[in-house]
Amino acid sequence: MPSNPFPLSKERLLEVYRTMRTIREFEERLHVDFSRGDIPGFVHLYAGEEATGTGILCHLGDGDRIASTHRGHGHCIAKGVDVGAMMKEIYGKKGGACNGKGGSMHIADLSKGMMGANGILGAGAPLACGAALAAKYRNKGEIAITFVGDGASNQGTFLESLNLAGVWNLPVIFVVENNGYAESTSRDYAVSVDSFVDRAAGFGLPGITVDGTDFFAVYEAAGEIIRRAREGGGPSLLECKTVRFFGHFEGDAQTYRPEGEIENARANIDCLKKFAAQVTSQGVISAAELEAIDKSVLALIEDSVVKAKAAPLPTEADLTTDVYVSY
Amino acid sequence: MPSNPFPLSKERLLEVYRTMRTIREFEERLHVDFSRGDIPGFVHLYAGEEATGTGILCHLGDGDRIASTHRGHGHCIAKGVDVGAMMKEIYGKKGGACNGKGGSMHIADLSKGMMGANGILGAGAPLACGAALAAKYRNKGEIAITFVGDGASNQGTFLESLNLAGVWNLPVIFVVENNGYAESTSRDYAVSVDSFVDRAAGFGLPGITVDGTDFFAVYEAAGEIIRRAREGGGPSLLECKTVRFFGHFEGDAQTYRPEGEIENARANIDCLKKFAAQVTSQGVISAAELEAIDKSVLALIEDSVVKAKAAPLPTEADLTTDVYVSY
Amino acid sequence: MARKISIKQAINEAIDQEMTRDPSVIMMGEDIVGGSGSFGEMDAWGGVLGVTKGLYAKHGSRLLDTPLSESAYVGAAVGAAACGMRPIAELMFIDFMGVCFDQIFNQAAKFRYMFGGKAQTPVVIRAMVGAGFRAAAQHSQMLTPLFTHIPGLKVVCPSSAYDAKGLLIQSIRDNDPVIFCEHKNLYAMEGEVPETSYTIPLGEANVVREGKDVSIVTYGLMVHRSLEAAATLAKEGIEVEVVDLRTLSPLDLDTVLDSVTKTGRLVCVDEASPRCNIATDISALVSMHAFSALKAGIEMISPPHCPVPFSPTLEDLYIPGSDRIADAVRKTLQKGKK
């Protein structure tokens, strides 16, 4: 058996692959089901960006918190939220992660440390600061992470949080998922500085940019800054350059994208293909092992859709429950 | 007659001195009258910071716009707002700059390009971006300037504006008046980065730090970036390190300040003393000429107070006018 | 006047005609052009639902895509308005007001008063309001009462294509800040709209259906639900008058009071959350100014006091329907004169 040159054990590598593949198939399936008209509302897919969320979140435990974005399915899955509950939620059913009240943009599972996808850009940053502050008082080495898109990185809420995290020396990581676009507007138009590392430096925070489609690059960079945060070394910013395989939301014609961009990305910078090539070329994992995972993931997703479709709808009795704890 | 080594003519130097002295005496007088109980509300004095506002604003014409702060008296005077109208406003009288409706925190004079003091921290920055945008469409080389304190530089509104100005390449200057304190909290506690030049760089903007108590340093740095903005070269950030002679607002006991700080500042980094020493030591202006200005300024302030006290109060008929242009 | 266009097109046309007429009209917002800085098609989006599509091709740099910084660009619109422009800022969803409200309610709304009448701020802030899009709690609110509460703001919410065009043109020409609320579930609704430019004054309600038995006062999407209720009730012999406020501030209280004076019975219908909303506002004003005309207690129909739910089943229960409205009308009739 060949020696393992990777920073994770074989079992962990297989887990990581399973997570990324689960995200991919979850999103590919939603894409199909949305276009069939099965899924209500706004749906923003994470396909293409799997290595980013997974490479970071596989460092965390349930006591660590994350605050996510409108494009939150990948973060949810990588943080351990139940896929079946997510699917039911997206279908607006009872038994969904939020009992059908939240939908795609608001999936949360506090028991897993997932503080919610968020329909408001930049809103997760202060929340993660608060989670980090709570962790600081608890003093068990827990941390918090918030994700933000390249576009949302220009929200005042996010920018203020960079400063606050620095001032309070919070164990929080700001992850900029730079997929080059905010809706149809390019990152180069909307962000006034060339490098997010410089933006971080403007707030006294260490910043680092990695190839977000390379799981191991993300894993390593994230590991380093997460360790530092756990040890009291304070906040950091991590930019992951990545790519969105689908439109901004389902239904986006994407005429703002240059021809061939997506095809090229799918062919050449698909993080799952990259990962598979890396681990199989080293002989640590066989193609057959990955295929077995692919199969079981597809079965899981199919099962989640079947159950979501079969799940009961919420009823009038549910409409006004859970507004308050008590009122 | 000695040659003039300064970048301004003797007449302009005298004007500048008059402006700075007017601000100083305006504020010193308010300090006294406030402690007597003559003046209602919150009053934030600019004394000590005169060289900053004056060194920058003497580059502007009425077509250039400024958006100011809660500590706005100095900006108003340096932008040409009538001192008598200001005093009446602070006394809450009819005939005040805002007919008594605004008070110290809201003095404005659009005809002078003064878009208002502002009771909301950071709020001036987007307004100045808008003024700069309007200037860009008018295309006459006009610019806009916004002031912000060291504390308010952490407002999201301000931070977003840095990015917006960069993205739209607006003829706008962001002036950070760093007097070391936001209320009782020190700049070093509340701003997560050591240098405002780095903060500017985080938004792709050129930044420069000057001694805000040295009129000529401010004048020169501001001249350069204002010229660039007028020529289409875009926004910049200018940090002026300065000092607040009084408390945050009138009534502040200032126990957070180290002993001797204010005395030392008044003795050694008083911008008016510095300016007087510079221009008299070169023989360009005589001490007597400055004294003559001092005298006439004191008379002007006295006159403004007398008239403010004598001015009529607004009446019930004024209460609900000028809410809308039409309603 | 046979041409029918949608509300979406009517809004596009209003902006287009005003931009053509007046060079001081500019517009800014997120993806209102769409494709800025990318290598594909410029003018790719024309706003998130395509309302401003095509305007960039005609008016070029007077339409500006913005970074995702509502405080900065809405504030920039306010500042430009105070400096002689007539900016239209698109806030996409009104739900995003929470990140930029200061520039609206403490700046734009108060300049004129705080500055003693020496400023004017002719800015229009366009935003989508309302539920029914399965967009959940943060993209489905009305929030009209929050803006109506603020002195210095005007608040408009059209219910038809004709009104949308005329009210938007008036709002752009108006010299005060206007919050222009577009119901996303009405965008596709078509109606007859003149091709030429015209205005509808702010502060004039519209009696969209006359009747002598009960007055319904409402606005926005609820106008249509109320008209459906009125049609049902007509079959029962109940003649309902439906007043479409169109502008929430200024308020055309006279038209409301006239209607109630005639019918003696009032149902206020509001899609906004129930506490301190437009329905309570109208009810209160009527019970103060026309109490003696009232033959029965006022009924209010609003959604329940909860966020807008995602699940279509729940959202449909959340939004007041014509059944609930019709029941309320019947209830006011059952209660006799005290």
Added chain:
Amino acid sequence: MARKISIKQAINEAIDQEMTRDPSVIMMGEDIVGGSGSFGEMDAWGGVLGVTKGLYAKHGSRLLDTPLSESAYVGAAVGAAACGMRPIAELMFIDFMGVCFDQIFNQAAKFRYMFGGKAQTPVVIRAMVGAGFRAAAQHSQMLTPLFTHIPGLKVVCPSSAYDAKGLLIQSIRDNDPVIFCEHKNLYAMEGEVPETSYTIPLGEANVVREGKDVSIVTYGLMVHRSLEAAATLAKEGIEVEVVDLRTLSPLDLDTVLDSVTKTGRLVCVDEASPRCNIATDISALVSMHAFSALKAGIEMISPPHCPVPFSPTLEDLYIPGSDRIADAVRKTLQKGKK
């Protein structure tokens, strides 16, 4: 129970006692300690008006000075609340809500519902409200209706030192987000307050004066203006009942309806701007639920629909006074039963 302390002291004591009792209570805000990072005295301010003075000395790092970034630190309080803490965030002046409203109304208020009941967010946001300080348009607003409108928030506004302490302790212990509104012109008002800890339930109004002729429903500073009016009217033989709502959300409608059922006449007094405010809310609810008990039209007393003016003369005209309230009471009495 002879000890008298001011509302300011009552608030300080409530925070102190809760911080002592429960280690998960933390507090953050601008200068709530005061002097952070400077070389002079730490704990120099204790908040802009000294309300939190002395707490740092006792509770140390559980009180945090913040940068001037309301979105970030109010949001951090919300986030920490969702993660098991009980944070108190001080927003200094409620007027500053415009720079951080999203974290309050789209985040804190909606978590529980959006997440299907799986979150709780026990955060208290304390802020100064109200006019009379000569602080002008951006530091004098009530804005209570804006928060009351939002499902998911609770809104409290005490009028006495006793209520301030009991309601604040309850708010800190409460598991929902609470907006705790402190009238800056009441801080100095003294009243008897037990030294021990006690709570007052949210959603219970207080009949602060009994009377049989007319009901005044109000809250905050206006309670005192209403009591003054009631005292004047008593000399004319008019017996006014004054209901202090204390909590605006949840609302104790039963107490209001009971009072109106007894008196048959209602005056609603609100210091907030008149459109869609608490006065319209109460008026509307009464005219819907107790119409048959009403003997005359409801009167509402609010300031005019304009920003708060700076000039003391104007501000005193702006704030509803006991004269205007008394006149409204007389007016409801002159209007006979229809």
